[in-house]
Amino acid sequence: MYTSRHFWRDKVDSTQNHIPYKLLFSLYTFAHTFSWRVWVFLQLQTKVSSFRKLMVSWIKSCGFLRTVLLSSSHAYQRDDQQLFGTHLRYLLTPSLQKEEGQRVGELGWREMERISILPDVCESEQRLYIPGGGVTKALYTDCCTEDISMAVLLIFCSEGDNIPDAFMLINHLNDWLHLLEKPTQGSVQWKVPPSWRLLFGSGIPPQLF
Template identity: 40%
Template sequence: MFVPCAEPVPELSGCTLLMPAVSVGNVGQLAIDLIISTLNMSKVGYFYTDCLVPMVGNNPYATTAELSINAEVYSLPSRKLVVLQLRSIFIKYKSKPFCEKLLSWVKSSNCARVIVLSSSSYHCNDLQLCSSPFRFLLTPSMPKNVQNKIKSLNWKEMEKSQCIPGIEDSEFCVHIPGGGITKVLYKESSSREIPMMVLLKFISEGDNIPDALSLVEYLNEWLQIIKPSVNDSTLSALPWKIPSSWKLLFGSGLPLALF
């Protein structure tokens, strides 16, 4: 259930909702962090749920002296953009109820579309290993103009594989190993006729900051969240703003007293 920070309740009708899947390497969450930080988005509420492990911490973007919790909603009305950031894992057996509640909120809010940023483990076939590490999925209700735009970008759709490997007459379905709630969100959105795109990257766990940066730059080809500078053709990457909290992603370092 969405709980606004203040009155009036923000208008979400016609907005694009961006959210992560809690997946391998936390790439989706890191990518969402970059978008919130770069666009300096304002927190407008939180998603109250008993499906996520409770947590509380300091503001990860250091913009105000306030606490943050496990599921918060940010908004940028001028761009018709809304972001849901998830910061903890799901309680066992509660990931599907969360997806159902979330999509009910999306439906009642009349959001124009949902974009899920995710990642998948490198359980790839030879073709996938030799091609782009990015894949997308679109629900059937995604508007035709979006489908045409994605085709014009030459993005690769997530391939289907046998539901039961080794059985020749087995049906084909989408496998997203390590993708968390990605597949559930996609299937539920398809059945509820919610326009959704899943954008994911094949990754290995470790320092996944480069994966998050490449994922948002890939998304930026379509959404144009930020535009490259026309004054400096030597720039190899877009100017994403790194959140201050990322300094502590790997702890605070070894104490000098050890040496």
């Protein structure tokens, strides 16, 4: 979750349109997609601006009802006002704000703060600052410009084992979209990627002993 960007898309017609994989790999990135009911999930790792523009164009051409970008930001680069309370933040593009703004407000979510360019000057210009967020800010800005319904959910986290952060973020998303039903007791049992078992490597080879 820390080094990758996760996209969720609610698709109008899952039988039409597809992402051009040849172009994906020509831009030195990778993607994993799969369909579940009407959902399409896509995991990406790239900072190439031309690919970002391709993604925006692809989202528009597919006619997705909404797009959700799961991301993160460096915890050690937070502004003073971000040091208290939850580590979770959200952003909505203007088009999605009209549709989901009230509902998100009822959930008590905290919007990503704009930071002063000059911290010690109260009247300084405010800007969106997501250090460590990779393409998050640029993609969000593009979707605002293109009138795309996008939500950004992110979490402030540190280097190391971010599995708890991943669960916190996906549970936060589930509170809104109800991807899985919450049990009366305990928490939702998410299926984790097999790669998480080797988060810190495959262990010491037995041949050494």
